[in-house]
Amino acid sequence: MTKSLPFAPLSRRHFLVGTAALGGLAAAGISTRVFAEEPAKPAEIIVRAWGGSWMDALKAGVSDPFTAATGIAVRHDLTEDNEIQPKLWAAIDQGRVPPIHVNWDTTTNATKSALKGYAVDLSDLSNLAGTLDTSKPVGLDGYPIVNTYGYVYVLAYRPSAFPDGAPTSLQVLLDPKFKGRIGLYNDGIGFHFPAQVAGGGKLEDIPANMQPAWDFITKVKAQAPLLGEDPDFTTWFQNGEIDLAVTISTNAREAKKNGIDIAWTVPEEGATYDTDGLWVPKGLPENELYWAKAYVNFALSKDAQQVWCDGLGLPGVVAGLTPPADLVGDPSYPTKPEDLAKLIRIAPQVQVEHESEWFGKFKEIMQG
Amino acid sequence: MPDALAKRLIFGTLVLLVVIVLSLPTIVVLGASFTAGNIIAFPPEGFSLKWYEKIALAADLRNAFGRSLLVALVCTLIALPAGTLAGLAFAKYRLRFTTVLQTYLLLPFTVPLIGSGIALMLVFGQMRLLGQVWPVGLAACIINLPFMIWAVSSSALGLDPDLEWAAQSCGAPPVSTFLYVTLPAVMPGVISGGLLMFILALNEFLVSLLLTDARTVTLPVQIYNSIRSIITPDLAAVSVVFIAAAAFFVFVLDRLVGLDIFLKSK
Amino acid sequence: MRPTTSRYPLIWRVLDGLEAAAARLWPRRFTRATPVLMLAPSLLLVLLLVIGLVELGDSSLRELDTSTFRLSATWTGANYLKIATSGLYWTVIWKSLFGALVVTALSLILAFPYAYMMVRTRSGLLRKLLLVALFLPFFIGQVVRAYGWLIILGNQGVVNDLLGLVGVAPVRLLYNYPAVLFGLVQYMLPFAVLMLAPALTAIPAELEAAAASLGANWVKTLTRVVLPLARPGLIGAGLVVLTLTLTDFAMPAILGGGSQDFIANAIYDQFFRTSDQGLGSALALVLVAIGSLLVGAVFTLFGAGTLAMGRQR
Numbered sequence: 001m002t003k004s005l006p007f008a009p010l011s012r013r014h015f016l017v018g019t020a021a022l023g024g025l026a027a028a029g030i031s032t033r034v035f036a037e038e039p040a041k042p043a044e045i046i047v048r049a050w051g052g053s054w055m056d057a058l059k060a061g062v063s064d065p066f067t068a069a070t071g072i073a074v075r076h077d078l079t080e081d082n083e084i085q086p087k088l089w090a091a092i093d094q095g096r097v098p099p100i101h102v103n104w105d106t107t108t109n110a111t112k113s114a115l116k117g118y119a120v121d122l123s124d125l126s127n128l129a130g131t132l133d134t135s136k137p138v139g140l141d142g143y144p145i146v147n148t149y150g151y152v153y154v155l156a157y158r159p160s161a162f163p164d165g166a167p168t169s170l171q172v173l174l175d176p177k178f179k180g181r182i183g184l185y186n187d188g189i190g191f192h193f194p195a196q197v198a199g200g201g202k203l204e205d206i207p208a209n210m211q212p213a214w215d216f217i218t219k220v221k222a223q224a225p226l227l228g229e230d231p232d233f234t235t236w237f238q239n240g241e242i243d244l245a246v247t248i249s250t251n252a253r254e255a256k257k258n259g260i261d262i263a264w265t266v267p268e269e270g271a272t273y274d275t276d277g278l279w280v281p282k283g284l285p286e287n288e289l290y291w292a293k294a295y296v297n298f299a300l301s302k303d304a305q306q307v308w309c310d311g312l313g314l315p316g317v318v319a320g321l322t323p324p325a326d327l328v329g330d331p332s333y334p335t336k337p338e339d340l341a342k343l344i345r346i347a348p349q350v351q352v353e354h355e356s357e358w359f360g361k362f363k364e365i366m367q368g
Numbered sequence: 369m370p371d372a373l374a375k376r377l378i379f380g381t382l383v384l385l386v387v388i389v390l391s392l393p394t395i396v397v398l399g400a401s402f403t404a405g406n407i408i409a410f411p412p413e414g415f416s417l418k419w420y421e422k423i424a425l426a427a428d429l430r431n432a433f434g435r436s437l438l439v440a441l442v443c444t445l446i447a448l449p450a451g452t453l454a455g456l457a458f459a460k461y462r463l464r465f466t467t468v469l470q471t472y473l474l475l476p477f478t479v480p481l482i483g484s485g486i487a488l489m490l491v492f493g494q495m496r497l498l499g500q501v502w503p504v505g506l507a508a509c510i511i512n513l514p515f516m517i518w519a520v521s522s523s524a525l526g527l528d529p530d531l532e533w534a535a536q537s538c539g540a541p542p543v544s545t546f547l548y549v550t551l552p553a554v555m556p557g558v559i560s561g562g563l564l565m566f567i568l569a570l571n572e573f574l575v576s577l578l579l580t581d582a583r584t585v586t587l588p589v590q591i592y593n594s595i596r597s598i599i600t601p602d603l604a605a606v607s608v609v610f611i612a613a614a615a616f617f618v619f620v621l622d623r624l625v626g627l628d629i630f631l632k633s634k
Numbered sequence: 635m636r637p638t639t640s641r642y643p644l645i646w647r648v649l650d651g652l653e654a655a656a657a658r659l660w661p662r663r664f665t666r667a668t669p670v671l672m673l674a675p676s677l678l679l680v681l682l683l684v685i686g687l688v689e690l691g692d693s694s695l696r697e698l699d700t701s702t703f704r705l706s707a708t709w710t711g712a713n714y715l716k717i718a719t720s721g722l723y724w725t726v727i728w729k730s731l732f733g734a735l736v737v738t739a740l741s742l743i744l745a746f747p748y749a750y751m752m753v754r755t756r757s758g759l760l761r762k763l764l765l766v767a768l769f770l771p772f773f774i775g776q777v778v779r780a781y782g783w784l785i786i787l788g789n790q791g792v793v794n795d796l797l798g799l800v801g802v803a804p805v806r807l808l809y810n811y812p813a814v815l816f817g818l819v820q821y822m823l824p825f826a827v828l829m830l831a832p833a834l835t836a837i838p839a840e841l842e843a844a845a846a847s848l849g850a851n852w853v854k855t856l857t858r859v860v861l862p863l864a865r866p867g868l869i870g871a872g873l874v875v876l877t878l879t880l881t882d883f884a885m886p887a888i889l890g891g892g893s894q895d896f897i898a899n900a901i902y903d904q905f906f907r908t909s910d911q912g913l914g915s916a917l918a919l920v921l922v923a924i925g926s927l928l929v930g931a932v933f934t935l936f937g938a939g940t941l942a943m944g945r946q947r
Contacts, residue, residue, distance in 0.1 A: 077585075099581035238409075258406050363895075367893060379751055380751075391767055469673070473676060474873070475922070477873075477881070478881065480922075481883065487685075491685050514874070518829065541656075541657075
């Protein structure tokens with residue numbers, strides 16, 4: 001899955017907040033140790049990140065303040081999350097030092113590495129004490145991953161195609177008017193669960209009985225949807241190819257900031273809610289492991305979270321963060337329990353266990 | 369002659385069609401790189417050089433370009449001797465198991481690039497070669513090798529066995545015969561093959577994606593990785609710089625040896 | 635000081651040294667093995683790939699356990715069975731195969747006049763122009779090039795704008811099978827022309843003139859004289875286009891709108907999305923088998939094409 005983000009550069013205020021985070025290093029648990037006990041510092045650590053403004057947000061909120069505090073440079077590896085996975089696994093399998101120190105990953109993807117036993121347990125990070133429940137990976141022992149924020153797969157639409165107001169239900173996808181004008185992720189991600197509801201099924205039946213979801217997706221297939229990834233959706237909205245897409249909210253927000261006519265909503269069937277997180281691969285030298293963990297710990301400090309998640313336009317996992325002005329009350333930025341109630345959250349472990357099967361089913365319908 | 373006219377008309381139309389189809393994306397990318405907007409669009413929104421300014425200032429792009437040049441150089445240097453010798457072997461000798469040998473040497477084309485990438489990642493990983501730039505060049509050489517072999521063997525038409533015999537019967541020893549008779553005859557194939565290997569290695573992306581890391585990333589991989597939710601015009605600008613470099617290269621080549629060398633057989 | 639040697643140019647002395655070294659390393663009695671020695675570097679290079687393929691072969695015989703994301707310890711044919719019994723993979727394999735054949739045919743038909751004109755034209759300027767138009771597209775990667783097509787052929791693209799001028803409503807030109815094939819033909823054309831040109835150069839122009847003077851019209855000259863003589867080039871170009879199309883990934887991904895996958899896309903999905911290296915490896919090897927069988931069949935039926943040109947006379 002590719003990612004997108006608000007294009008606007010971080011404001012000066014954010015930059016100052018980020019720099020101020022340096023003062024809070026004690027809270028970040030780094031300088032609390034006696035210096036003599038610190039393992040040798042590597043010249044740099046490598047953090048996998050999504051490129052463009054995603055990386056800019058991480059750099060401003062976490063990497064740059066971390067470098068200022070520790071003197072360790074941070075290099076960002078922009079390989080896609082799913083494309084670095086075989087590289088990481090092969091390195092660990094072959095007993096080589098993994099090519100990155102910290103992986104910024106989707107929780108679903110990271111769960112696979114955790115199940116495989118390739119992720120270091122992060123339970124001893126001091127800043128975990130200040131985080132919300134969402135930071136804990138569901139169904140896994142300890143913290144092989146730390147979730148760092150959540151996001152929503154919204155129904156994005158072109159307002160000019162909806163003169164009577166925003167669509168309220170996923171049934172709009174079956175309207176003949178939108179034949180050939182719908183965009184979905186090419187692996188169906190984010191769509192299976194709302195489709196289960198739209199097809200008349202129950203969320204409790206996932207994963208045992210997903211037939212309602214497949215029935216609904218088959219009907220959508222008759223509408224000749226376009227399948228792609230984030231850059232494709234933006235291009236399609238920009239070029240007038242589609243009017244509707246199920247996509248992560250940040251993607252739609254970036255398109256909007258670039259002047260594309262787009263809005264988004266959470267339909268009555270609900271919308272998939274998922275998280276991203278950070279994890280550290282096994283096989284690093286002792287001292288580099290220490291500083292990799294220090295980086296993750298630093299990313300969980302309130303100041304770092306505020307700047308990083310503001311850049312992303314997504315709700316972080318530390319209490320008391322201020323949402324960006326344009327997202328106050330937005331359904332894609334859930335802050336209250338009633339917001340979260342409208343969203344669908346399926347345990348990552350269930351997702352990865354059935355991913356291959358769901359993926360195959362989705363492809364079979366779509367390639368037919 | 370209406371006959372010749374019909375031929376010229378049909379061939380001319382088809383060739384014009386091909387030229388247009390080959391050039392259109394280049395023109396669009398060229399135009400889009402000068403846009404003043406934030407999104408690739410054609411016709412561009414206004415005129416600006418800001419995307420060129422952006423890539424000129426990006427040290428990571430420059431470094432990645434340097435590494436790509438190294439990859440292309442390594443690839444070409446390995447491919448030239450290996451491919452030339454193999455191409456000559458096929459052209460000069462009647463080999464046993466030719467079909468098997470040729471099918472084997474075409475494996476780089478019949479294996480999908482993703483498969484080659486994973487396979488070479490595993491092999492290079494075991495040989496502890498990863499983390500350096502030159503193995504990427506070696507990989508680029510392997511996956512494009514058939515081009516080099518075929519370029520040489522197809523230009524072996526210029527190779528007259530009688531000429532080699534004549535040289536040897538006049539007392540020329542094997543190395544001299546090779547350098548003064550055999551090699552010059554297939555030179556057009558060696559040059560066009562080498563050029564193709566260089567260009568393809570410079571642009572290689574899918575296999576490099578699996579063989580590079582943050583410290584050894586090459587330009588095409590860097591470009592691909594920076595495509596996120598929006599395809600920004602700096603990518604178009606990078607492509608244009610590539611095209612300009614290519615045009616310059618072609619110009620120099622034309623001045624030095626003449627472009628016609630690709631078409632010469634004797 | 636050294637009158638005897640300085641009279642010889644340096645190059646002679648270097649050559650003498652080389653000859654001596656060559657004679658010592660490769661004595662005359664080894665001559666029969668010379669072709670093998672010449673092939674050795676290429677065989678070794680491809681061997682690196684083959685070693686990797688053996689590893690993929692091993693993975694392809696192991697099944698993924700999605701509760702631990704490890705491949706099974708023992709060998710099983712489960713992945714191959716899955717491919718054989720799944721309608722999805724049959725569809726995808728058929729789409730790639732058929733696509734490869736169509737793209738090969740179209741590329742040859744379009745590349746032939748281009749190569750012919752490039753070789754035969756008397757105008758040096760035209761020849762250079764054609765060469766430049768051929769080489770420049772190599773410098774824009776497949777991904778950026780495909781995005782160029784999105785701009786040209788999109789609903790609000792240049793082509794639809796032109797159609798709009800004559801009153802035609804926007805047509806969906808992209809995100810279907812023909813669009814993928816079109817993108818592939820465009821990508822493969824330069825390769826095809828480059829493989830064809832040497833074969834055409836080898837045909838003496840006098841032969842065509844002779845055929846014409848004997849009363850053959852141009853169609854007859856083309857089909858009876860030029861095309862048969864150009865056969866090695868056509869086979870060579872055809873094989874390159876066929877194999878590269880069969881294994882292509884970027885064009886179906888970008889121009890296909892997600893519903894026109896080729897086998898390489900299915901392989902990508904298994905390696906990178908569902909993290910199933912076993913099934914991914916099995917699919918990759920099935921593709922290699924199909925490709926190699928096709929190549930072997932072409933070699934057996936039509937001869938080695940360009941590869942054997944030097945030996946033909």
